[in-house]
Amino acid sequence: MGKSLFNIKKPGSYDFILAIATIVILVALSAVSIYGTIVSWLNSVGDPNWTTGLLYVDYLNRMNSYAYPFAIALVLALCMCIPKRFVPRAYLLQLSLILLSLSVALGVIWGFSVGLGFILMVSIVIQSTVVIMVLLRSGGLVFEREGLIVQLGSSLLHLGFVVFALDLVAIKEIQTHLIVFWVSTTLIILGSVLSFYSRELSSALKHATGDYVSDSASVLSEES
Secondary structure, eight states: OOOOTTOBOOOOHHHHHHHHHHHHHHHHHHHHHHHHHHHHHHHHHHOTTGGGSHHHHHHHHHHHHHHHHHHHHHHHHHHHHGGGGTSOHHHHHHHHHHHHHHHHHHHHHHOHHHHHHHHHHHHHHHHHHHHHHHHTTOSSOOOSBOSHHHHHHHHHHHHHHHHHHHHHHTOOSHHHHHHHHHHHHHHHHHHHHHHHTHHHHHHHHHHHHHHHHHHHHHHHHHHO
16 A cells, blocks of 8 residues: 555654754744844834944844854754754764864854854755755655655755854845845745645645646547
């Protein structure tokens, strides 16, 4: 009997821990963002020009200090999560430690942002490769769920998280920051839709394809 398109395997403890850790980190980052938004709004009410003074500089430094620990934790979680698609579990920890060691070395030599930027760029290259392999229906990838739509959604969602982390810790120039932010937002939204509504999208696609085939058959029948 063939496997179902959306057959869900029982997740292992490794995947479960990574998923929980990622959710907790993202919730924490969201809380920091909400807090920062409220503080910014309150300061704007008290002084509309507060962004031109030292108070704004202090605000940015404090928000960065709050966000950076969670950004680092997100990088570590992604470093363990992304390679698991095609790296055997027996070698996954070793690969992650190698990447982290290179990141730390670069950070010591050229600065914290450079070290994190390196590991994030490596993760982006790896995850972009995974997206391409999913689209090409390449074998050898490990997913907890089967089906092109849900796997593509998961790949885009992870790619969006990595791009978001890169934007958070390494992008300083305002215009570039906005572009990268909206790219990450688009990837996360698209990945979420494909992941959480894969059944509905698959059914709609099959229905549309079936209608097209039926209509074509009817036309051919009438012409003959």
